[in-house]
Structures are given as structure tokens and as C-alpha cells.
Amino acid sequence: MRYISTRGEAPALGFEDVLLTGLATDGGLYVPESLPHFSLEEIRSWRGLPYAELAYKVMYPFVEDAIPADDFRKMLDETYSVFSHQAVAPLVQLDTNEWVMELFRGPTLAFKDFALQLLGRLLDYVLEKRNQHVVIMGATSGDTGSAAIEGCRRCEHVDIFILHPHQRVSEVQRRQMTTVQGDNIHNIAVKGNFDDCQRMVKESFGNQSFLGGKTQLAAVNSINWARIMAQIVYYFQASLALGGPDRSMAFSVPTGNFGDIFAGYLAKKMGLPISQLVIATNRNDILHRFMSGNKYEQHQLEHTLSPSMDIMVSSNFERLLFDLHGRDGAAVKTLLENAAKGPVSIEDYRWKHARKLFDSDAVDDKTTCDTIRDVYEQNEYLLDPHTAIGVRAARNCRRDSAVPMITLGTAHPAKFPDAIAETGLSVKPQLPAHMADLFEREERYTVLDNDVSEVQGFIAKHWKNA
Template identity: 60%
Template structure:
């Protein structure tokens, strides 16, 4: 299988090349040339597979021989053996045919572990084969950083540099990054917001001449196709719990950068019977404004109790835009690059395509806290603020109560104690493997929002 850029200005790439480069050379994002199609019979045949075995079956369709089957199977098995729950992604019933898919049982208590634990292994495999070193450069609004560091801290062929917005992530999120020990681990706090961090990463990728000989940059953000690929799996895993008795399922997905819900969109394209895909956002609602009003324009960033979604520009939306524009790469490029200049609208037919694929809702901090309190009081179950937004969006957008509605629980509530306490509840204790986290020594530097300073720090550290 080959992968093409959303902007159409580079040759198709192999899976190995896509994993190692992340961003396409023309500034676009990689997508598969064709999406594998599965029959209902094929999907149902996977009903009783373990999470790891299901992941192998789905991921191998996209790897397509770039990793030997037995090696890939072991890689996937090892990845999910590190999760603390035997089901890896268990479902929890809230009532009224509403469910929560718990995606926080990985090493860093966030859904990012599903992809980044695997991506670290894929990088090691390809780099060892090539005897090549890379410098991973990534930006995080909170959870990606710690998951990426955990996935790559033992790699002999990787130095990893993670940018986070200074003083704009929770204390637990920051400490999960800045206490990771390793000579190849480098944490950088940027005096700016997440979008500033993400912009610095994209600028560095566009001109890598500053790197020492023998090095290239690699991406671990959800711009890296392997992240999306791994996340497709849990949509199938959750749906298969219901598909013998139900014709379809629906998902509500807390999303800022559009990567997680794009994986759900791909699962649907592959043949998984998904009725609704609900984009759940906080007050930074560019995606909701597009789906509900056909407005895709920038507004100022507002800090919220759900910081992982405090994002103005949703990078992965470009992958969906490619489909919405029927593969017209020039139109994609014009739309994306024009974002900062004007109000972006699309034609009625294109907007109808978006609305046919997604519902959406925007939930503010007050409502988020109300949901956390309501679910705790009613069901004795604690939601993190991002998951609470997903649950409320599901309630607002649900069209058919006979179809199971699954909200993705993207992080453990312990990572967001401010929101829990604001809801009038007691913050949970850290799990055993992180019990002393807040006392651990930190290591990070604070840099201005300046590409030259970031490049200099990277070169000095390699």
C-alpha cells in the first residue's frame, strides 16, 4: 500500500517512509491511496478476538508487508500487554444505552498510549534496519508528550524533543513529561499556547538543514499516519461488543486536533456500521462552527478546564477536507493555507458531505463541571473533563435511543484534578505506578516562541 499527500505535490510513499517522516514533503498529511474495504461477515468474524489480536488484523491491512507478519504480531502483543486492564479498552455502562469506552489504562493514563506505545516500536524497527538516527520533534497540549516519551525513552536510535505550552498544561500532565528520565529525552516549555508549539514544529519540519549530518526529524503528533492507524482499532473493538444484537453503533469523541475522530471516520469508511460520529469540543470550537454553521475561521484561543482540546487549528481536519473536496489537492492547499486570512466557507454540497458524516456540539466549562457532578451522583462514576464533554455532546446530538451511544473516555480523571474539584468532588488518588509523581524531580527548559532558539537547543542536545 502506498500513501499520498493531501496536497498532491510529492510522490507516493511507502508505509516505512510515512512512519519515519510524519509530515509530507509538500507540507500535507499522508493518507492511504485506498482505504481497505471489509464485509460485514469479515468484521463479525473478529467478534471474539482479544484487543491485541484485533489490532494485528486491522493494522496489518495498512502495514501491508512493510513489517513481517510475525514481527508485527509480536510488536502489537507487546504494546497492549503493558496496559493495566485485561480488556485493554473496557466498556462501562452509564445507562439509557449510553456507554463509556475507557481508553486510559495505558502507562500514561490517556488514549494516546494506544498509538504511541506502538509507534515507538515501529520507529525502532525501521531505524535499526536502516542504522539511522532521528530527532523526534512534537508538540503537546498535554497527553501526547508523556505518551510519546514513554514510548520512545528506551530507543537507541531516537532523541525526542517535546514542546508544551508553558503553564498551560495540568500539573500531572507536566510532571508526567518532565520527570521521564533518559539521556535521549528533552522537554521544552514554550512561552505561548499549543498552536504556537505546533507551528514551531511544522516550521522546523519544512527546513531540516539545521540538523547535524545523519539526522532527520520524525513526528509523533497525530500528523503521523501510524497514530491514526492504531486508533482505528478501538472503534472496531467497541462496536463488536454490540454488533450481534444491533445493526449499528454511534460514537461521541472529545476532539481538538481531529485525529481521534478521523480514525472513527476511517473505521466507518472501512465498513464498520457507525450511525453517528459526534465531534465534542469545548469553547475552542472551530470544528463545531464548521459542521453547524459552515464557518472555518480562526478565533482567539481560550484556556479551559479541558486543556487537551484548547486548540485553534485542527491539523488532522486536512485529511477529511481531502475527501470533502473529492481529492482535489489544489483546493485542499488553498483552503488550509487561507485559514489565517479570511472566513473559510465551502459549497453547499461540500458542507452537506461534512454534515452527513459528523454531528457536533460545543460544551463550556460550567456545563462540563455539571456533567462530571451529575454522572458521579447518578452512577458513582468519575469522568475527566474531556470525557464529560463527550458525554454531554452525546446526549445533545443522539438521534436514536435504540442505537448504543459510546463516548470515548480519553483520559483518567486523576490527570485533571482542577475540573474534578471545580465540580465539587474529591480528586482521585494517583494509581500506584504514579503515586510519587508530584514529588519526582523535573527536567525541562523554557524557551521563547522563536524557531531559531528551538533549533539551537535541538542541535546543542544531539
């Protein structure tokens, strides 16, 4: 399988190169030249498979040119064996035909573990084969950083530099990143917001001269195709558990960078019956404003109780725009260049095509707290603020009560104790046993100005072969 850029000017690459490249040389994101498509009969035959085997069925077409089947199966078995639940992604019922899929049973208690535990193993495999070293540079709004560090910290051929917005992630999220020991692990707190961090990462991938030609950058953010690929699987898992593919499903996805919900869009294109995808956002609602009114316009980024979604520039939205524009890279490039200058819209027929599948909602902090409290009082089930936004958006946007509605539970509530306290509930979410001493561990991180040159200088100085 070959991969092409959403901006149409970079060369097509195989899986190994896409894994290591991240951002395309023309500034675009890589997507498969074509998608595998599974018949209903084939999907039906996967009922009852363990998660790792289902992951193999869904993902192997994307990597088969690069990784032998037995090696990939072994990676998947190792990846999902570290999750704390035998089902890996268990479903919890909230109401009639309403479910939460718990995607926080991995080592860092967030959905990012599904992809980043695998990404670390993929990098190790490819870099060992190539006898190559890379520098991982990533930006996090809270969860990607800890999942990337946990997934990649044992990789012998990488140095890891994770940027997070200073004092704009929860304390648990920060400590999950900054208490992991290792000479190859570097946490940078940037005096800015997540969009600033993400911009620095994109600029650095576009011009890697600060590394002096001695190594190259590799991406752990969802600009890396491998992240999206791994997230497709749990849509199939949820559907199969609730009677799919013989009945359609609806999903509500808390999202800031559009990666997790784009994976659901791909699952539908690959043959999984999905009738609705709900884009659930907080006050940073650029995706909701586009999907509800065909206007893509950046506003001032706001700090909320759901910090992992405090994002205004949704990188993966470019991948959807590429499809909406008939895979015309030049059109996407022009649109995004215009979006950097002011509000943009797309042709009405393209927007209406997107609206056939997507709905959206924006949920403020008060409604988030109300939802956490209501669900707990009804079910004694505690939602984190991001999942609560997903549940509220699902209830507000649901098209058909006969179709199962599944909200992706993206993080464990113990990661956001301050948000839970805001609800007025007396319950205090507890960290699991393997993190019980998190607040006693030594932290290590460096605070830097919101300046790409300063950040690049720090990386150039501190990677191990510098």
C-alpha cells in the first residue's frame, strides 16, 4: 500500500517511510492511496475475536508490504496485553441503547494508549531493521505526551521531546509525563497554549536543519498515520459487540484534533455500518461551528475543564477536507492557506455531503459538570469531563433512538480531580494501583518561552548524539 499527501505535492511513500516521516514534505498529512474494504460477511466472521486478533484483521492491509504477518501479530499481542481489562475496550451501558466504550484501560489511562503502545513497537521494529536513530518531537494537550513516553521510553533508537502548554494541563496529566525517568526522555513546558506547541512541531518537521543532518524527527501526534490506523479498530470492536454489522451504530467522539473521529469515518468507508458520527467539542468549538454552519474560523483559545480538547487548529481535519474535495491536494492547500488569514467555507454541496454523516455540538464547563453529576446520580458511574462532553453531545444530537449510541470514553476520571470536584459530588476518583504513588515521584521538566528557536536549540543540545 502506498500513502499520498493531502496537499498533493510530496512523493508517495510506503508504510515504513510514512511511519518515520510524520508530516509530508509539502506540509500535508499522509493518507492511504486506497482503503481496504471488508464485506458484511467478512466483518460478521470476526465476532468473538480477541481484541489483538481483530486489530490484526483490520490493520494488516495497511502494513503488509512492510511487516511479516507473524511479526505484526506478535506486536499486537504485546501491545494489548498491558491493558487492565480482558476486553481491552469494554462497553458500559448508561441507558437504553446508550453506551460508553472505555478506552482508558491502558497504562496511562487514556485512549491514546491504543495507538501509542503500538507506535513504540512499530518504531523499534523499523529502526532496528534500518539501524537508524530518530528524535521524537510531539505536542500534547494532556494525554498524548504520557502515552507517547510510556509507549516509546524503552525504544533504544529514539530520544523523546514532548511539548506541553505550561500550567494548562491537569496535574495528573503533567506528572504522568514528568515523573518517567530516562536519559532519552525530555519534557518541555512551553509558555503558551497547545496550538503554539503544535505549530512548533509542524515548523520543525518542515525544516529540520537545527538537527544538523545527524538525525531526523519522527511524529507521535496524530499527524502520524499509524496513530489513526490503530484507532479504527475499536469502532469495529464496539459494533461487533452490539450486533454489528447486521445493525448500524452511531458514535459520539470527544475530539479536539479530529483524529479519533476521523478513524470512525475511515471505519465506515472500510465497510462498517455507521449511521452517525457526533463531533463533541468544548468551548473551543471550531469543528462544531464548521459542521453546523459551514464556517471555519479560528477564535481565541480558551482554557476549560476538558484540557485535552483545548485546541483550535485541528490538524486531522485536513484529512477529511481532502476527501470532501475529491482528493484534490491543490484545493486543500489553497483552502488552508486562506484559513490561516481568516474565515473560510467550502462549497455548499461538499458541506452537505459531510452533514449526511456528521453532527456536532459544543458543551460548556457548566453543562459538562451537570452531565458528570447527572450520570453519576443515575448510574453511580463517573465520567471524566471529556467523556461527559461526548455523552451530552450524543444526547443532544441523536438522530434515531433505535440505533445504539456509543460514546468513546477517552480518559479515566482520576486524571481530572479538579473537574470532578467542580461538580459538587463527594466522590473522589482514585488512581489505579500502578499510579498510586504518582504524587510522590520526582518530576523533571524544562520551562521554555513560546519561541520555536529556543525549543529547537534545546532539542539540538540534548538529544544523545548531539
